[in-house]
Amino acid sequence: MSVTTQVSDQAVVGGPALPQERRLVTALPGPRSVELAARQRAAVPGGVSTTMPVFAAAAGGGVVVDVDGNSLIDLGSGIAVTTVGNSAPLVAQAVGDQAAAFTHTCFMITPYEGYVEVAERLNALTPGDHDKRTALFNSGAEAVENAVKIARSYTGRTAVVAFDHAYHGRTNLTMALTAKNQPYKSGFGPFASEVYRVPTSYPFRDGLSGPEAARRAIDQIEKQVGVENLAAVIIEPIQGEGGFIVPAEGFLPAIVDWARENGVVFVADEVQSGIARTGTWYASEHEGIVPDLVTTAKGVAGGLPLSAVTGRAEIMDAAHAGGLGGTYGGNPVACAAALATLDTIVADGLLERATAVGEQLTARLGALAERDARVGEVRGRGAMIAVELVDPATGEPDAALAKAVAGAAHAEGVIVLTCGTYGNVLRLLPPLSIADELLAEGLDVLERALGATR
Template identity: 55%
Template sequence: MTDTAVSAPSRSVVTEIPGPNSRALLERKAKAVPQGIPHQLPVFIESAHDAIITDVDGNRFIDLGCGIGVTTVGHTNDAVVAAVREQVGKLTHSLFGTTPYEPYVRVAEYLAKHTPGDHEKKTFFVNSGSEAVENGVKVARRHTGRRAVAVVEHGYHGRTNLTMTMNYKPAPYATGMGPLASDIFHAPGSYPLQDGLNGAEAAERTQYYLEKHVGVTDLSCLVIEPIQGEGGFIVPAEGYLAAMQEWCTEHGVVMIADEVQSGICRTGTTFASEQLGWVPDMVLSAKGIAGGMPLAGVTGRAEIMDSVHVGGIGGTFGGNPVSCAAAVAVFEQIEADDLNGEAKRIERVLRPLLDALAEEHPEIIEVRGRGAMLAIEFIDPSSGAPIPTAPIAQAAGLDGVLVLTAGTDYNVLRFLPSLAITDDQLREAVEVIGRAIASTKTA
């Protein structure tokens, strides 16, 4: 997909950040948009392609965030743009539950093919990751006839009433917004850096909690991100997810993979659960599935998905034909262009660069992740206290690199580059981040 021998645009900071045009727009934003919607980088983006975003003042930034993992195939990906243009001139909208259309079915077929496991699967579509989680829980409750929902610590699942209750970290997503949903239980998961447990030990701890604090006869589903996103790109210990699936199957609990952030070739396999040895009962996809268009899928075992009565699932815009056409273009590239190979390429280039940063800066306590989903965690080596990464991200942004923060303690930098990013852009971005780390230590 990416020919690293061909030169690509790089970062170029030509004004102060923010520049005059962005400052004017920030003033308009303050008057017209609620303060609850922030901005990490104080600029307004005018255009973007592949891994470069350009603001209204002509500054170019290397984008290591992809709209939080959405533009995985690259900003304004040529195939996605062409598919959208063609589809929007043929059929802009038709509620699939009223008058169906073929692209919806085709994306469902792709998901049946590419999600882990060779069992029969079915899919329906909604608009966002939060909606996918909501509907996955709804289907699991209908299938099992049980009420309780379990998640694990450090997870993030959305901002709706149900999903913000499922989040491990209520603030800021649920602050002052109660009452929250009922029958949601937070179990200990697997965080090898913090708990030191192997997969079997961590699974035994999770199972004990669920058996004693919830009761398996009341538990409808267990929802887990195979690699946690907002929690800091936490990769569970080997064997943990498979052991939990075995336990869920034994007790009739639907185990759901929230692959909203980790799915669609982000980690070097089409879905992260595949490389972690897990065949979930249900897989939730969103973000990168449609190259920047709003779409999310709920894919599950056919017998689970068919347990819902006619009219019990669906929605006005879920599976919009334009978004489905974009998703078809993404899956065609997955099959033709080895996008998983691109994620592995990024890891081969980026991980050693991050390891070198960790050797230079002892406060980087761990480099972790898979593929194009990598992170570094910062801990003060003398006190053991988390080091906030927002100042590092801010300094990098002023120098032309957009990088995202994460972590329950806000002490993680996460790297979610487009699969179209070049090796040279990765090297330049890490060089900028290294300067940002050094500058924050001397500030």
């Protein structure tokens, strides 16, 4: 088996000098990947599953090269992590330099400048010009959990409201905040208490305006939770695992205004939507909202584990000394990677690039939707775009179709992810270093995969 389509010798920006091409020299998975998969089954628990049956050997630009020499088009970015491209030059250099200097001291023991500089940068980049503070952690779930701790400490209240279709992580508290049972929650309870769920804005399915959807949510909060008990509301400005749901215009501002009027901390979970992914630093900017607290992770450190909670100084300072932190939080190597990632976004114009990628995606997929009634909706912002697949006769979610299309694309060397509460959404999160021609080819493969399922 041999498929090769040459696009260019280099990525648009960043990454190692890998040929930017889709190249299949074996069926997927190849023999070396099959061998490693057998070792994985013998060494790694079955609960840690994988989407693609191939093992990576190198990555950069818009491709991932596996151990058998196959080169795959990357439309997933490791779930929105390698936004600036895999092994982006500034990131790789910064990581090497910092590792040579020191890899760890624990910021709570002997602090270092990198942590402070990352905090300063995030204080400046998150929405709003108020006085801010930032604390650093390791994962998105850890950031969310600490945001809840901080909100409870500040308000003296305990209840937290999350929304339908939410995904906030896999720790006990963040599983309680997460809506989707399989595979995230089933069998892992009981979960943390004082977490409540209300309807979100899902225009494709509820048909409500933003203000109408907000009133519905607020009414339920006031009747079933009580403002006097509520520490925080937490929402993803664009829901990720829930299906890249973009709320109707006016929904988020109405929730923010209500929260502020009632002394409730508004937390924007921007773990997936933040750091240039949607064409702005944070997706909250598209609605003009200023959250009290913002969580950041995924794309912030070019592939290294780092997360953050950034927020109003008076709220962030509410926790007592020693109440926030962790052994590895704000690791110096991860901080160096984050600073280089932020520099790369500016130097390479990646905010504008995300917008251009989004225009290319929505133009192609929008045209596809006009021809194929199984494409119920194309939605998203910037380089965070989803395709919701449905039964054209009923409009009901078609998870089997999404699974089949993704599987066919995988077999042809294109990494595409699924999501959605109903499992019927294809999500596209290409690295911003991908070449236009390579992105177009990936969409060609995806379109053929959809056509082959008729």
